[in-house]
Amino acid sequence: MSAVVLLLCFCTPAAFAAPDVIYWNSEAGAALRARIAADADYWQLAPNFTTQQTQSYCGVASAVTVLNSMPVKKPVDPVYTPYTYFTQSNYFTPEVSKIIPAETVLKQGMTRAEMTQAMEQLGVKARSVAGDSLDDEMLRALLKTMLGNDGQFVLANYLRATLDQVGGGHWSVLAAYDAETDRVLILDVARYKYPPSWVGISTLRAAIATLDSTSGQSRGLVIVSAP
Secondary structure, eight states: OOHHHHHHHHSOSSOOOBTTEEETTSHHHHHHHTTOOTTBTHHHHGGGOOOOSSTTOHHHHHHHHHHTTSSSOOOBOTTTTTSBOOOTTTTOOHHHHHHSOHHHHHHHOOOHHHHHHHHHHTTSEEEEEEGGGOOHHHHHHHHHHHTBSSSEEEEEEEEGGGGTOSSSEEEEEEEEEETTTTEEEEEOSOTTTOOOEEEEHHHHHHHHTSEETTTTEEOEEEEEEOO
16 A cells, blocks of 8 residues: 555545645645655655644654654664654653653643754754744745755644644644645644645745744744754
């Protein structure tokens, strides 16, 4: 079964409608997914696309999706022993728990700085990019490069309301860029709530430039690469 079919199986049956957002399971979404480039991050991410275990674990599920897609050392989880695999349980190593314990994430999720520091403790390089430091052109240029098969992955922290979605701040993984429509594919880890969506660059920029009340800073991106 192909990765595309696998994703379709996890999507909700109804197509959603929102300004400048095209959902995976809509007619327009079908046209866009048929154009996903062969070198897009999507093809590495799809086999490891993870659903968040709780409604505040969006950052954890996004991080695990990326970590399992990378050639980095993976821990053994008792559920899967002797096989190595990142899970939303073993993500919280003693080092990560010093930065952001699971109890805190359950209450309020995690900030961009916490995500960056946690990823570095798990053996990868992580670079934080403030959403309010980018304009449309800068974001477009950045994602056109990062979403190709270059060994780098992008975690996005954005405000759902900007996408006309229910909820507040949210983490998900960016998977592909479509130049013809100037849209980015978001693999939404709240798969019980929304299917993957194609979002225009301007809308995505506005969503990641919003204020995170926990940190007092803007939301944004965390770019992850192998050490």
